[in-house]
Amino acid sequence: MVLTINVAVLLAVIIVLRLRRRTEARKRSDEQLTVVIVLVFGVLIAPTAFGQWIRDVVGSMAEGITRSGTP
Structure with missing residues (x-):
């Protein structure tokens, strides 16, 4: 699990640079x-x-936008 997080951080840095x-x-x-x-x-x-956490935040934002468009 630790290796996966380190690779993810490395990829995040590469993405930002690109x-x-x-x-x-x-x-x-x-x-x-x-x-x-x-x-x-x-x-x-x-x-x-x-x-x-990102999935939950994006899901709650989408749910809020959906509810605000409903009369």
């Missing part, structure tokens, strides 16, 4: 690699307590 670059200079393969890295990050973070 997203800070200029978007005009990116190639299609570069964008695809970023998507794959983000998907792997999501799979690694999902079973952790932090991943569950």
Whole structure:
């Protein structure tokens, strides 16, 4: 479990560094690699307590938006 969290932190740093670059200079393969890295990050973070907390927060926000649109 500790190794998974360390890999997830490493991927988070890589994602931040990749997203800070200029978007005009990116190639299609570069964008695809970023998507794959983000998907792997999501799979690694999902079973952790932090991943569950993110899911709960996003779920409650979506539920609140749904309720506010209902008369």
